[in-house]
Amino acid sequence: IQKLYDNSNLSRDEFTLLIDNIDENDYEFLFNLARKRKEEYYDKSVFMRALIEFTNYCKQNCNYCGIRASNSKVERYRLSKEQILECSDEGYRLGYRSFVMQGGEDPFFSDDLLCDIVKSIKYKYPDVAITLSVGEKSMESYKKLKEAGTDRYLLRHETASKELYESLHPNMSFDNRRNCLFILKELGYQVGAGFMVGLPNQKTSDFVNDLEFLKELNPEMIGIGPFIPHEDTPLGSSIGGTVEKTLVMVAITRLLLPSALLPSTTALGTLDSKGREKALKAGANVVMPNLSPTNVRELYELYKDKICTGDEAAHCRKCIEVRINSTGYSVDMGRGDHSEWGK
Ligand code: SAM
Numbered sequence: 001i002q003k004l005y006d007n008s009n010l011s012r013d014e015f016t017l018l019i020d021n022i023d024e025n026d027y028e029f030l031f032n033l034a035r036k037r038k039e040e041y042y043d044k045s046v047f048m049r050a051l052i053e054f055t056n057y058c059k060q061n062c063n064y065c066g067i068r069a070s071n072s073k074v075e076r077y078r079l080s081k082e083q084i085l086e087c088s089d090e091g092y093r094l095g096y097r098s099f100v101m102q103g104g105e106d107p108f109f110s111d112d113l114l115c116d117i118v119k120s121i122k123y124k125y126p127d128v129a130i131t132l133s134v135g136e137k138s139m140e141s142y143k144k145l146k147e148a149g150t151d152r153y154l155l156r157h158e159t160a161s162k163e164l165y166e167s168l169h170p171n172m173s174f175d176n177r178r179n180c181l182f183i184l185k186e187l188g189y190q191v192g193a194g195f196m197v198g199l200p201n202q203k204t205s206d207f208v209n210d211l212e213f214l215k216e217l218n219p220e221m222i223g224i225g226p227f228i229p230h231e232d233t234p235l236g237s238s239i240g241g242t243v244e245k246t247l248v249m250v251a252i253t254r255l256l257l258p259s260a261l262l263p264s265t266t267a268l269g270t271l272d273s274k275g276r277e278k279a280l281k282a283g284a285n286v287v288m289p290n291l292s293p294t295n296v297r298e299l300y301e302l303y304k305d306k307i308c309t310g311d312e313a314a315h316c317r318k319c320i321e322v323r324i325n326s327t328g329y330s331v332d333m334g335r336g337d338h339s340e341w342g343k
């Protein structure tokens with residue numbers, strides 16, 4: 001752990017040794033160093049991003065995901081452009097300057113429609129940062145969305161092991177996922193990658209692949225969350241990831257890529273009521289409260305018992321602030337750019 005802190009890297013064997021042997025006696029040492037490193041770059045700030053889940057239609061069939069195309073039990077919804085703009089009005093009024101628009105891969109939202117929505121938000125609120133998270137697209141599409149004003153793009157790589165990736169994603173390829181991420185980088189987005197912890201058959205060597213892939217891509221943001229089974233998916237009876245293992249991977253990632261923006265994920269808050277606070281104490285520095293209208297929140301059910309589905313945006317804003325303050329950190333409502341962005 002000390003070597004990782006000193007060098008911001010380890011060899012494959014050293015990562016394997018660390019991940020295989022770390023136990024609760026070492027957690028405090030690891031988490032404290034991760035927190036110290038985070039504070040060198042971001043001090044006591046935790047960035048807030050307002051999350052708008054604007055469509056649960058999806059053409060993909062990821063085996064773990066509750067809104068996969070084949071799940072006929074999901075009641076599907078799309079927010080209209082007007083509803084999305086209303087969400088951004090409400091968010092802006094609550095002080096948010098960073099919006100994340102996330103959805104399934106929904107062809108209804110063409111490049112033109114997405115560009116129009118992004119431009120409309122930017123026209124009204126030029127001081128906000130907009131992040132899109134709508135899956136794999138062509139270079140041309142990513143380019144149009146960038147030119148329309150999109151600042152950032154989230155596309156978790158999910159797992160960097162080709163075989164595991166392809167066993168979880170019918171008709172998708174890891175090479176294309178990887179390619180999309182490098183294209184997004186090249187186009188000048190602030191890019192978010194990331195992976196799930198506790199996938200079926202996920203081994204230490206898979207985590208080492210994730211770490212090596214992240215070091216190579218050097219994304220601005222990295223989302224790491226536990227896999228939580230959803231009963232209406234092919235992986236419904238799997239075991240899922242643990243809070244501890246996820247926190248360990250968050251902390252290791254902080255030491256590997258010291259200036260990255262690391263969200264404390266909703267999935268962690270779902271497994272443990274204090275999960276998000278624990279992640280902030282293990283090196284995370286972003287939270288993404290939900291801003292979607294309450295009448296659609298339960299429908300964006302990626303996994304079982306997702307939290308915050310009944311809470312108004314203002315309630316979430318306040319709730320998260322109390323939680324962040326309880327960790328000794330403070331809310332930063334700014335755009336929350338990466339520390340080296342624009343330098
Ligand atoms: N369609 C976009 C994409 O593929 O990047 C964004 C939406 S997708 C639902 C957002 C993220 O949810 C995925 O990257 C995945 O890591 C996470 N997710 C989906 N199902 C999950 C589950 N059962 N447990 C934990 N995370 C899950």
Ligand code: FES
Binds near residue numbers: 289290307317319320
């Ligand atoms: Fe939504 Fe706590 S963050 S209620």
